[in-house]
Amino acid sequence: MKFYIIKNIALILLIAILFNGCTEAYPLITNRYEEVLVVEANITNELKKQEIKLTKSAKFEDEVYLSENGAEVFITDDAGNKYNFTEDSEKYVSDIEFQAIPNTQYQLHINTKNGRSFESSPETLTTITPMQSVVAAIEEKDDVNGVGIRVRSFDPAHTSTYYRYEYEETYKVIAPKWRPTKIEWVSSTNTPIFTPNSPDTKTCYGSKKNIELMLQSTNSLKEDRVDYLIRFIDDQNYIITHRYSILVRQYVESQAAYNYYNTLKKTAASGGTIVSPTQPGFLLGNLRAVNNDSKIAGYFDVCSVSTERIYFNYEDLFPGKFPPPYIIECKEFCYSTDEALVPDPCSHWGHYADDLSLEKITYYSGTGTGGFTYWVDSPCGDCTTIASNIKPTFWTD
Secondary structure, three states, rough: OHHHHHHHHHHHHHHHHOOOOOOOOOOOOOOOOOEEEEEEEEEOOOOEEEEEEEEEEEOOOOOOOOOOOOEEEEEEOOOOEEEEEEEEEOHHHHHHOOOOOOOEEEEEEEEOOOOOOEOOOOEEEOOOOOOOEEEEEEEEEEEEEEEEEEEEEEEOOOOOOOEEEEEEEEEEEOOOOOEEEEEEOOEEEEOOOOOOOOOHOOEEEEEEEEEEEEEEEEEEEEEEEEEEEEEEOOOHHHOOEEEEEEEEEEEEEOHHHHHHHHHHHHHHEEEEOOOOOOOOOOOOOEEEEEEOOOOEEEEEEEEEEEEEEEEEEEEOOOOOOOOOOOOOOOEEEEOOOOOHHHHOOOOOEOHHHHHHHHHEEEEEEEEOOOOOOOEEEEEHHHHHHOOEEEOOOOOOO
8 A cells, every 4th residue: 555655646746747737648758857755654553663654756757766765754742752763674663662642743854865854734643443343254246256354343422434444465375286296407417306395385375465545434424333345355266265364454544634545546546647537736735845845745644543353264154165266277287399299198399397497387297207297387386486485473273
């Protein structure tokens, strides 16, 4: 979600600065460019080292976003406290752990190395409303069967109202054609050798985060009650074949923050292109320049957060049913140097050495002497080609 915000803020700024309402198609090359500081600052009620990210807006043709290095970053509150941040791996991390507390105003201050100064408006912590539950159940969406993961929340005082959600999913991957023996090609002797296969290539863990902004408002409802479908997974998606986990974060936002994110989301949904019928102006947040006319984008968000992680196995929800197909078809094949033997019994003509050296294939069966040797595409026998074999510290089976 963070990359999503940076990308779309930069896009909005460039549309506003370069084209100022033009609706005519235009080549995506920047002729004039004005650098804008883009801020991601989300301070919560979690006791931890808080993080802030500063980047520079990019040109359309740029493939990466540059960090704003060497800045002085700190937060003050109306109780006289000051929280300093130190640059660390393309972000700024607070020197000490702290948490936002109710009825206290916080303000972000940024001084860049080229002498520009910026500050936010004072912000207070939003209502602390924990999620009631995160539930996974069989559900149908757009005539597709699958697993619906829903967040349920309730604020009887009706003071929360505006919500933003994030998730990170993790799932177990087991290579269906893994074998305890593998073949390695020895280039020095131009021969194959059989060696024991590492069990670390059999079971892996994939992980993905949401990239879209997920917002919910109960402003028009009689109750401040949320029943939000945060994730839908097709029952034929391989990520739920074995064991699946999702970590959900619920942020309670102020109305101003919600409006900011909602505008950003609508701009992205419109296509985010020059020919979009909706031409946004400069997307103002709660940040401003101090004693200079430099532009700054982003939002200093002080919000409460609650988190919950759930797990489920495929058989928990679909007992007795065949699991989803693997990410690719895992059909064994062999190579033949005799073109007359292709495609029967072998589907590949030539020698396997090149594909083996490039790790495109992995050994499945056969002696390799006299008879045929059968192979599978690497993800079928080695899960590390599509996921990590490092078991997450939080994972439980």
